[in-house]
Structure formats: C-alpha cells, structure tokens
Amino acid sequence: MTTIYDIARKVGCASSTVSKALNNSKEVSDKRKAEILAVAKELGYVPNSSARRLATKNSWSIGILFSEDLNIGLEHHFFSGILQAFKTYVEDLGYEVTFVSKKVGTQELTYLEWCKYKDIDGILIVTVDVNDENLNELRQSGIPIVSVDSGLINVPTVISDNFQGTRMVLEYLMSKGAKRIAHIAGPLRSFSALERLEAFKEVLGKYNMDSSQVVEAYNYDFNSGKKALHELLKLNKTLPEAIYAASDDIALGVILALRDLGYKVPDDVSVVGFDNIELTRYTSPSLTTVAQDKVRIGREAAKHLIAQINKEVDTEQATIKRVPVELIIRESTK
Amino acid sequence: MTTIYDIARKVGCASSTVSKALNNSKEVSDKRKAEILAVAKELGYVPNSSARRLATKNSWSIGILFSEDLNIGLEHHFFSGILQAFKTYVEDLGYEVTFVSKKVGTQELTYLEWCKYKDIDGILIVTVDVNDENLNELRQSGIPIVSVDSGLINVPTVISDNFQGTRMVLEYLMSKGAKRIAHIAGPLRSFSALERLEAFKEVLGKYNMDSSQVVEAYNYDFNSGKKALHELLKLNKTLPEAIYAASDDIALGVILALRDLGYKVPDDVSVVGFDNIELTRYTSPSLTTVAQDKVRIGREAAKHLIAQINKEVDTEQATIKRVPVELIIRESTK
C-alpha cells in the first residue's frame, strides 16, 4: 500500500504538500500539483479511508436499518426496490452505504453505539420493529434519520399517499356503480395498512356509504388474502360488489379464492389491489391496482436525508412526505 | 465523543492501559480492568472504528458487488434472498457489510481501488457484468472473493445444482410418460441458463430423446415466457407433452399464454418452472418447480468467504460449490 509519504519521498517534497495537491488545494503550484499527481498515479496510490475519516471527522457513509427480527427484510420486493433507488442516489453523491449492525467483532452494540462507532452521517430506516427500545436512543441522538413507510413518531418519513390512492380507488369503483365495497386491510401493525383503512372509512363516510365491511389480513401475502376472503364471506353472506385489497398479493389471493368458490372476477365482483407489482400486468384477469412509486420514494428519502446531513433542513422536524400514487385500471374491475 | 484518553484521565492511568483493559489483555490487573470498564460504561464510551482500523489494519468489513448497470439488482427476489442469508451469517461473526461503490466523495474509483480504500476483507459478487474490465483487476488482487450464480472464471462460486435439478425434472416428466419435452431456456448470457440448457441436452441425450425443442427467453420474466411460448409454437406446430421452463416467472408466462390459446395445463401439456418463488404455491394450477435454496446458497457463500479471509482455504483455487435443489411437485404436471 502506497502512502502520501511514498509519494513525497519520490517527488522530493513534504507529505503535507502531497496531501494538499491531492485535495486540489490552491496552496500548491500547478507544476508541483501535476508532478505529484503523476507520481501518485504511477505508484497506484489510493487514499486510506480510515486515516482520512480519522483526520477529517467526515465519514461519507450512510447506514441502512433493516430489522432482522421481522422476517420482512430485503426479500420484500417493495423495500428492496426503494433501497435500490436510495442507494443509487446517495452513491452518486459519493456516499457509501452500509447495513447497520448490532455487532462489531464479537462485541454487541446498540444501534446508536454502532452508528457512533462507524461515525455514520445518517441513517435510513426501512423496516423496523416499532417497539424496539433502541430506536428511541437513535432518534434522540441527533443523527440525521429518515424512514420509509414506517409510521415512526418523530422521524421524517416518506410514504405513498395512501389517502389519495384509496380515494382514487373508491371513487373509481363508485363511478362504475358499486354500492357495497369491502376492504381487506393489511396487517394493522403496519402503518400503511392503518392509513389505507382509515382512508377507506373516511372516503366512504363522506359519501354516506357503508364502511363496515372490513377484514384484516394477517399478512400482506397471497395466502392471507385467501383466508381473509373466507372470513369476509362468513361476516356477510352476500358478496359485495367490489373488494379493495391493501396489497396486490392479498388481491391475487382474494381472486383465486373467489374463483375457487365459483365467482367470476370482474363479472361477479371487482377486485383492486395496491402496489402494482410486476406480475399484476400478466395475471388473468390482470389486476386493477394502485401503483406505488418505489423509485421516487427511495429518491425522496435520499434527498431528505442528504438535506439533513448538509444542515439545509431541521433534523428535529418530523415531516411526513407523501409520494403520489397512480391508479392503474386493468381487467379485474368493471 | 469520549475517547480512551478521557477514560484514562478519569481513572488516573495511561491510555495504553485503558486500551489494554478494553481489549481484555492479561497485562492489566483485574481490579484495574473493572475500574476502567466501569468508567467506560459511565462515560458511554464507544471505540472509533477508523482509529482502530488504522492502527490494526483489520477492517472487519465485507463488500457486496451489485452491478448497477444491469437492471437486475436488489429487486430480484432470488438475489435479495441470498443477500439476506449472507448478511445474517457474516454479521453474526461480527463483520459489517457494505455495498462496493465506484465513487468516494466526488472521486471515481475502480472496484479494486475502492476495496483498497476501504481496506475491505473480502467481497461477495452477486450480479455483475461478466465483461466488466474492472473485474480482472479484482480477481488478481488477491482479495478474497466469492460469487453466487455468476459463472465467473477463476472465482469460487456457489450455485444451485442445475444439473441435478434438470435431471429430476426430466426424469419425473418421463416417468409420467412424456416423450416430447421442450425447454424454454433463460437468457443465455446468464450462467444458470446455460447450465440448465446444457443439462437439458445431456439428460435427454442420455435417454435418446429429442432435445432440439429449445427456445431462449429474452429475460427471466413473465412476459418473456409468453413470447417464448409463441416462438416455440412457431417452431413446431404440435404442442410438446411437457415444457421445462428455466424460471418460475417464465413458466407462469407460458401457462398464461397457453391458456389464452385455449390449452389446458396440465391436461394438454405439463409445465415445470425453476426457483420455487412464493407465489407458485398459490397460482392455479399451482406450479411444479425446482426449489432453489437461497438461504443455503447465501450461507455457503459466506462460509467460503470467511474461510478464505481466515486463510483456511486457498484463495487461488476457484472451486464451484453446487447446492442441492428439490423438486416440488404440484398441479401443473400430470
């Protein structure tokens, strides 16, 4: 590993001059600069990040907080999409992204301790156990934080506009003549599920319609959708005219369950999902759904975090940024 | 931020003693050790990773190489599953995981430069452009590397046993009486696609069966599956008895296309996929497929990388580790 001293020796100057040249300081003449840069290249010089960080107190690194405890980590399509967009954005600015861990070597650390240890510039919370004690510490530490889709109090959050999405779905269904609309909510420990449910009640309430036909799915997945549909039918013998599901996976489960029971979608009942996962374009019937803009969510989160890091925005202020969604009309509604 | 000097001052000893106590050296008496640890805790001491790394030359960090150029990054379910397992394993050992980037601050670096800069202990290659010039550099640098599913020459690789999987599929289909079996290959720039195709030909050849009914899908996705099926039918007017698709997404596309054409699965034709993605259990018909063990792949990759880091295994040797797969029989075959 070659260091600035090696360069200095070869050029015949002081290490401080090399450092300045490498950082393009104007305290070094152009001639010297060129000379130093040439030697640096010749020797294959790469700076040492630890030394630099130690000296500058500037880490250029961002931590990603994925709760390992919940099983809903990286594998979830929605979150990995967001992460991808986030990563791209901040790496373009020169930041490095690292997963926040609870260990270093063999030693156990809290999240905050780990962040201090790594001297992290900011953190993105993707999925997390809301009840995790360690989070409070983190929030109060003053380290810039942003979360996506989390519902954490006191943390700036970027999330799809669940109200807008729900409104579009319901108004569309009503415009098609639906009078009785049911909702398969997502698991209510999830913030988005709560918002969608709330919006469902609010919108239907505004139109003086029955908003009581609600079943909570245990999870956001296909199988929970199937189960939830059966519960819904137990609750109320007659089929609603439309079903608004809190996720595409749930919606697909609902459609399959309906089909198994001999009902036709959309002839007997319309079904709408939420997410716009790739697959929904291709299923039969293809699914009417609300498209979440993963790229934009990731990017907005990145922007806001960087703004905090650069002190362009107040860290204390827990804003919530709602990203517009889009209603995608396909074959599962009529 | 409290340092060992703060602790030393408060305890009334030298910083070197504090350092030793913190590292549980036996050169410090138990009494002192206890005293120092108490003060450290009281002051909320957390060591500084940069300083430690600088002094020890030991980084405890592992880089993940995701090519950003291909659009097949984190969002791909298969890879994110592997990454999850990998991450869990190495973090448990105390390693930190970071995405390998090509920039630091505003400066552009090659992969190798970046790894040197960060003084990374090892790297996991997940998806990568095989033709990327920068890879050669990396391979030759002596930094421990492992790849998953990559087909990179000279790099230890962990991959599903595509031969075993393909053999199981074909022998199962034959046992059910299928005589004419077609293959929808994955995109042949992918190593796994190549292996599955090769295995397809080898196995059918061994049984003296026609192995010429092959179409390459442009991509691993649903839509490519649909298109490929149409090409297959153009190639050969009569339907084969069974179709072996290189991925579940392709298989689902194939099934839908068949259905659109009025064919029934599995009555008119059996279809088999590869991956065992969550959804395949729930589609109708549910999909017969080959389950890839993402967790095991991730873990094996981690194990091998750690072994290299600990010099328990030769870095030079480019082994290929095949992880067993499992045939999951469902409704799409008869």
Added chain:
DNA sequence: AGAATTAACGAAACCGCCTTCGTAAGTTTG
C-alpha cells in the same frame, strides 16, 4: 537472603492523512 522471574503499568512511537502555522521568496503597492 540474594538472584531470577513475573506482573502491572506507563512512555512513546506509529497507523495515514489533514491542517494550522511559520517562513522565505516573489509580487504588488505607495
């Protein structure tokens, strides 16, 4: 009891880089 170990600790150097500050030479100003 005197010699030889060993235990416990501190001083100091070092890891690789950045930054402040002093200084000598060169340049501008009045």
Added chain:
DNA sequence: CAAACTTACGAAGGCGGTTTCGTTAATTCT
C-alpha cells in the same frame, strides 16, 4: 525603493486507537 502583501511550501501536531519496550514492584526460586 522600502513596506506590505502573496504565494508556495515544510515542520509539526493532532485524530483515536494499538503495540512495543522499558521500568518498578511483587513473587518465586535456589
């Protein structure tokens, strides 16, 4: 032309740890 700035550079100290080595005090050995 002397005074006042600038420019270009080097010496040295600091960032927060680790590690070597020397020293004193306490043990063990003969």
